Amino acid sequence: MKTHHLAGVTVAMKNLYGLIPKEDKRLYHRIDRLEEAIVDLNMARPSDLIIVDGTFSTHHIPPFEKQRLDLALGGSDPVAVDTVAAKVMGVDPRTIRFLSWAEEKGIGTKDLGRISISGLSIGEAYRKDTVTILDLCRRKYPRVKIIDGQSCTGCFGRIGTALYGAFKEDVFKEDLYILMGPKAIPPKTGAYIILCGNCLAPTFYNGLKGTFIPGCPPDLKEFRRALESLAPSETKIP
Numbered sequence: 587m588k589t590h591h592l593a594g595v596t597v598a599m600k601n602l603y604g605l606i607p608k609e610d611k612r613l614y615h616r617i618d619r620l621e622e623a624i625v626d627l628n629m630a631r632p633s634d635l636i637i638v639d640g641t642f643s644t645h646h647i648p649p650f651e652k653q654r655l656d657l658a659l660g661g662s663d664p665v666a667v668d669t670v671a672a673k674v675m676g677v678d679p680r681t682i683r684f685l686s687w688a689e690e691k692g693i694g695t696k697d698l699g700r701i702s703i704s705g706l707s708i709g710e711a712y713r714k715d716t717v718t719i720l721d722l723c724r725r726k727y728p729r730v731k732i733i734d735g736q737s738c739t740g741c742f743g744r745i746g747t748a749l750y751g752a753f754k755e756d757v758f759k760e761d762l763y764i765l766m767g768p769k770a771i772p773p774k775t776g777a778y779i780i781l782c783g784n785c786l787a788p789t790f791y792n793g794l795k796g797t798f799i800p801g802c803p804p805d806l807k808e809f810r811r812a813l814e815s816l817a818p819s820e821t822k823i824p
């Protein structure tokens with residue numbers, strides 16, 4: 587039961603990603619089609635029964651910080667199991683693109699009103715200290731303020747992963763605001779701002795000063811270029 591830097595969570599649906607050969611896994615990562623592959627795999631061979639080991643949760647990439655949950659989850663609908671697991675780990679399932687796509691394809695439901703839960707309630711199982719990619723970014727770069735206004739995995743997964751891996755260590759000497767998601771509210775400050783993704787096109791074109799990274803999901807090369815222009819010259823992105 588883990589949070590995942592690109593997909594949001596890795597629990598029931600992404601588990602099937604482990605069934606395909608390594609070279610295919612690398613390919614879908616390289617062409618940025620991880621979430622599409624997850625949905626296709628679950629359509630090709632839907633799970634009959636899902637049992638989730640929730641003794642601990644962790645984040646999918648180092649430092650693999652663990653949180654003790656002492657849970658077991660079970661179900662026959664992978665979309666529902668992932669939805670409940672995401673809620674327990676503090677990730678909003680509405681922001682996870684592969685869950686929305688899976689629901690559209692009829693694989694299962696992420697409608698909490700239609701998911702029947704036995705045993706602990708989500709509120710009883712919830713752990714607020716579960717770590718996500720944005721938490722790792724905030725810790726690594728204290729001067730980078732990420733304003734996440736209900737962005738989906740297309741933004742928070744990709745931008746978060748690109749930001750986290752961009753530099754070996756913290757290089758930011760001044761405050762930088764990174765906005766993503768349709769509800770992101772710009773700060774009232776003269777600090778440098780990067781607006782990520784088409785959801786923020788109206789904010790940018792309404793006159794907000796900053797760098798706009800277009801695309802849905804946003805263009806990562808443009809994002810890296812924007813970061814690089816702010817970093818000292820000796821800390822170029824590899």
Ligand code: SF4
Nearest residue numbers: 740741783784785802
């Ligand atoms: S721009 Fe696209 S990828 Fe980013 S939050 Fe909006 S819908 Fe998601």
